[in-house]
Amino acid sequence: MTQIDPVELTAQLIRCPSVTPKEAGAIKLLEDMLSQHGFHCTRISRGGIENLFARWGSGKTGRSFGFNGHTDVVPVGDLEKWTFDPFGAEIEDGFMYGRGAVDMKSAVAAFVAAAVDFVNETPPEGSVVITVTGDEEGDADHGTVAILDWMSEQGERIDHCLVGEPTCPEHLGEMIKVGRRGSMTAVITATGVQGHSAYPHRAKNPLPALAKLIDRLASHELDKGTEHFDPSTLAVTSIDTGNLANNVIPAKAKAVVNIRFNDRFTSKQLGIWLKQEAERISTETDIEISVETKVSGESFLTPPGELSSLVGRAIKNELGITPEMSTTGGTSDARFVKNVCQVVEFGLVGKTMHSVDERVDISQIYHLKSIYMRILKDYFAS
Secondary structure, X not given: OOXXXXXXXXXXXHOOOOEOOOOOOHHHHHHHHHHHOOOEEEEXXXXXXXXXXXXXXXXXXXXXXXXEEEOOEOOOOOHHHOOOOOOOOOEEOOEEEOOXXXXXXXXXXXXXXXXXXXXXXXXXXXXXXXXXXXXXXXOOOOOHHHHHHHHHHHOOOOXXXXXXXXXXXXXXXXEEEOEEOEEEEEEEEEEOEOEEOOOHHHOEXXXXXXXXXXXXXXXXXXXXXXXXXXXXXXXXXXXXXXXXXXXXXXXXXXXEEEEEEOOOOOHHHHHHHHHXXXXXXXXXXXXXXXXXXXXXXXXXEOOOOHHHHHHHHHHHHHHOOOOEEEOOOOOOOHHHHOOOOEEEEOOOEOOOOOOOOOEEEHHHHHHHHHXXXXXXXXXXXX
16 A cells, blocks of 8 residues: 655645634545544534544554644744745745644644554554644644543543654754643733822822832742753733823733743642732732733643653664653643643654744655654554
């Protein structure tokens, strides 16, 4: 049987303009291909988002290995700055250009091609599962979360999973993600009394209180890092009053901070700390201060072991590189998958993701497929 060309599949996916949350034919393309090769496919639709669950094997006997990825992409930005059509999948000098080329349609194409070829050539005693979402770049409320909810309802399982997000800073194979820091955002609102700047004693200015609190938060060292994680960080991302007049003391001011935290903290602990600091400044200044938090994900770690060793050996055998086990970077859908099974991430070099002229080295797509293929062979042979 003819093998699946992951480069051609990547091109087909890039030509689907699936800017989040649009499906634009990308999920259907994968559904049709996997169905033709013996995968039982289920379309999971929730909140206007299209997702795909595909399983080869009964799911009742043997081990189950899963791949997770997304076909939605970020907007292209300023179209005039692109050298190539962002949805044209054009090739020049060994690179394929297009939105999603790196993040992460190439990896989806690579693991779909590897899975199809593997089950066709050496049908395993077990199951291979493909989960693909159209809601990773958006709010992520109805993407991988919806797939996992459906799996729980249907009694479906994955024993181990690989997420194909870009993980390598400079060279393919140099890094596996075995965990991620948690992420939370806090909106801090200080409320006083509006007044004329010529008569400040008649007003109650919220800005000095907010500035004092923000300085206190930004200058605080949360921790020095843990065994597997870098130090937690707090970044001030916005301070705003909406005040267009220079002679008016505003009644209200807001600030936004984002915290990336390691496994020393939970979001609940950090939320309590933020509110305690706000209450302290509020008491000192007689300014009402409220804190509202939104959690994108908790920190997690898949301790180095069977899964990371499996992936690391496959990379070493295919590329001659021993990868670093890392927890750096932002969030990914692995933060949801970790609730049902061990999960690691491995994918392409991410230097051009989300940028103008996003592009992928075509040779890396073939290498990535080979690595994913070896992972499957070694997993089911063990």
